Amino acid sequence: MKLKIVTDCSEVDWKTISESLKKVSMAYHEPEVHKRAFEASHTTVFIYEDSQLIGFGRAISDGEYQGAIYDVVVLPEVQGKGIGKIIMQTILDRLPNCNLILYANPGMEGFYKGLGFGQMKTGMALFTTPQAMGKFTK
């Protein structure tokens, strides 16, 4: 498997980002919205096999001491081959001095634990939809 790791947004087909997020049942938006979100992020990672985008991720950050990781995806047909780890390691390498937070999808905690992440005890959040807020313990 010959992979290309790209960390800028210039080659990205944003429709593929939207479709890939949908494919893995993650929140997705219109392609233009993802374009703006990724381009406004501190760190972006895109993994290509030949010319096909097969995985990606991003982090928003001040670049100094705080960051948050979002939209980490590997297409189902190539999961379990170490690509998720490459995406995460590329993000971690670019934010070496930052505390990093993320939301783990249910069942994905082990993936992040393997990279050194631990469960937070004091996390709080204000989300934009009642459905998302409904996931929290009151």
Ligand SMILES: CC(C)(COP(=O)(O)OP(=O)(O)OC[C@H]1O[C@@H](n2cnc3c(N)ncnc32)[C@H](O)[C@@H]1OP(=O)(O)O)[C@@H](O)C(=O)NCCC(=O)NCCS
């Ligand atoms: C989560 C995801 C990014 C992992 O990518 P991947 O390429 O399949 O993972 P990797 O092959 O790089 O796995 C790296 C390590 O994590 C482990 N791992 C992967 N998924 C795991 C899981 N769900 N639970 C526990 N461990 C997991 C692997 O066994 C591997 O362990 P090793 O280093 O000891 O061999 C991918 O499964 C995915 O895109 N899932 C759907 C979208 C999603 O839920 N994204 C996360 C949002 S929070």
